[in-house]
Amino acid sequence: MDLTILLFLLQDGMTSGAIYALLGVALVLVFAVTRVIFIPQGEFVTYGALTFAVLEAGQIPGTMWLLAGAGALAFLFELWTHRRELTARLLVHEATLKLALPAVVAGLTHVLVPMKAGPFVNLLLTIAIIGPLGPYLYRIAFQPNADASVLTLLITAVGVHLAMMGMGLILFGAEGLRAPPISNASFTLGPLPVSGQSIGVYLVTLGLILALWLFFDRTLMGKALRATAVNRIGARLVGIRTSLSGRIAFALAATIGAISGILIVPVTTIYYDTGFIVGLKGFVAAIIGGLASYPLTAAAAIVVGIVEALASFFASDLKEIIVFMLIIPVLVWRSIASGHHDEEEE
Amino acid sequence: MTALFSLDNFTVSYGKVQAVSDVSLNVAKGEIVTVIGANGAGKSTLLNAAMGLLPARGRMTFEGQELAETDDVEARVGLGLCLVAEKRHLFGSMSVEDNLVLGAFRADRSAFEGTLSDVYARFPRLLERRQQLAGTLSGGERQMLAMGRALMSRPRLLMLDEPSLGLAPRIVADIFTIIADLRAAGVSILLVEQNAKAALDIADRAYVMELGEITRSGAAATLAADPSIAASYLGLGH
Ligand SMILES: Nc1ncnc2c1ncn2[C@@H]1O[C@H](COP(=O)(O)OP(=O)(O)O)[C@@H](O)[C@H]1O
Ligand SMILES: [Mg+2]
Secondary structure (H helix, E strand, C coil): HHHHHHHHHHHHHHHHHHHHHHHHHHHHHHHHHHHHCCHHHHHHHHHHHHHHHHHCCCCCHHHHHHHHHHHHHHHHHHHHHHHCCCCHHHHHHHHHHHHHHHHHHHHHHHHHHHHHCCCCEEEHEEEEEEECCHHHHHHHHHHHCCCCCCHHHHHHHHHHHHHHHHHHHHHHHHCCCCCCCCCCCEEEECEEEEEHHHHHHHHHHHHHHHHHHHHHHCCHHHHHHHHHCCHHHHHHHHCHHHHHHHHHHHHHHHHHHHHHHHHHCCCEEECCHHHHHHHHHHHHHHHHHCCCHHHHHHHHHHHHHHHHHHHHCCCCCHHEEEEEEEEHHHHHHHHCCCCCCCCCCC | CCCCEEEEEEEECCCEEEEEEEEEEEEEECCCEEEECCCEEEEEEHHHHCCCCCCCEEEECCEEECCCCHHHHHHHHHHEEEECCCCCCCCCCCCCHHHHHHCCCCHHHHHHHHHHHHHHHCHHHHHCCCEEEEHHHHHHHHHHHHHHHCCCCCCCEEEECCCCCCCCCHHHHHHHHHHHHHHHHEEEEEEEEEHHHHHHHCCCEEEEEEEEEEEEEEEEEHHHHHHHHHHHHHCCCC
16 A cells, blocks of 8 residues: 555545544533433434535425424423413513524525525525524423433433434435535645545534634633533522523534534435434544543544544445444443542532 | 511422421521521421422512422522532532633623622632632632632522531631621521531521421520520530
């Protein structure tokens, strides 16, 4: 194997690794704030990818209707919870977030799609369609038993994953879709051709991680999310609603999933069930990061991407197996190295 | 005098076991009221339920308004109730200053800078350690941070659960001086303590709690002078 091939594989691996990093970071975020092991993260990748591809093809994506349906269902859940103390203010607030928002997104979609407004507008539209699905999903599936055990939440998450995958089949069909590349540019860096698409992936990943860092480090709401993760009772005692933190975490995770999907759909054909495998690789990184460390997760994700690229060159049949086996030494090491962890103690 | 805060026939259970039975008490504006009692008497249960962390039966009013069961912890913080819990519940992996910033999560943002400098003035130690992680503070500093964080919400009623727990006597004295200062600044305080002597010294009125029930109540000085109280709670020889 010569240097060019190695460099090429490295570039390939780092590009996938960057996407796994985004997903891994989202998984850590969701787990820290809500204790949900967010298996359906992969479905947000699929939905984002396919929604974007359908928009690029000049059609109305089915996820737009899903958004309206999920919003209405979440609205009904909210009404039921507050049935004894409904106020006009609460009604307006909830109707705005859960009924008006999907309606506005649907309106924009119908106006913008026939105009063929281009990939950037479609990207924003995709985020607007997929992002709010996160908090609606949290409201419907997870908030009602937010204090349940991690295992119960995991079982719920698996159920949601299966439901969303089935829904993906209904909305998009069994055929795979692929979008035209956002950028056709390519450069050469010494002997190595670098595609504009992978530069785009690096930039978006870095930008998102920077934005997340600023959010968590500088804003009150970001700090409130961290506080919820560190000590739920402490957060409640200062007046932070853990359900609000949960919804924001899910909104971020859904948005990150959608962006990851948009980044990969020009490179890979995405089927209704592809997101799951992509999500699992982010999951491998998140496990290596102990479901707690963002930098470790991001670094592990890059390693996962590179190992996967090398494995697909040297032993393509065993590619997935090799990637998922990365988890084993980490688990062994963790079980040896760790004492017990208290969930709620300071 | 109208009470700022009152509990009537307040009952709290863990499953079938009643930990607090039919407790009635009140706190007037500007008062320090203490509930003293042995370990396991139900003091923490009482405060946690008053804050909304545990479900309870009975009537609870704050500033003349009856609180409903649907007023959750977060809503009560918004109304001006604040609890410094026995376990403190600090955000250990965040800085001292971030803990304080979060204390003001529900407070008026425009008052934030003023409140923060007020808290730092009360607890100069916190100012020195503002960038340090809360989890690395000493016991006394943690208690100061817990109180400082509570003050950031500008509470009208501050509920303190055993602020002296696990602290060296000199630091206990500091903490109680600060509690007395807070009252002088207009904060009403409901103080729960096993350290009956220190609590009775600064309180206006006191309740004695035994096995989940209030057995005695009255002016703090009267109770402190009562021989049976002295025997049970102040240690023999006082
Ligand atoms: N989470 C709990 N589950 C069941 N019983 C509890 C729980 N917390 C406290 N208790 C019981 O309730 C009683 C009162 O406890 P607590 O309110 O902590 O007392 P105090 O604060 O006065 O020491 C004790 O008998 C204690 O064992
Ligand atoms: Mg106690």
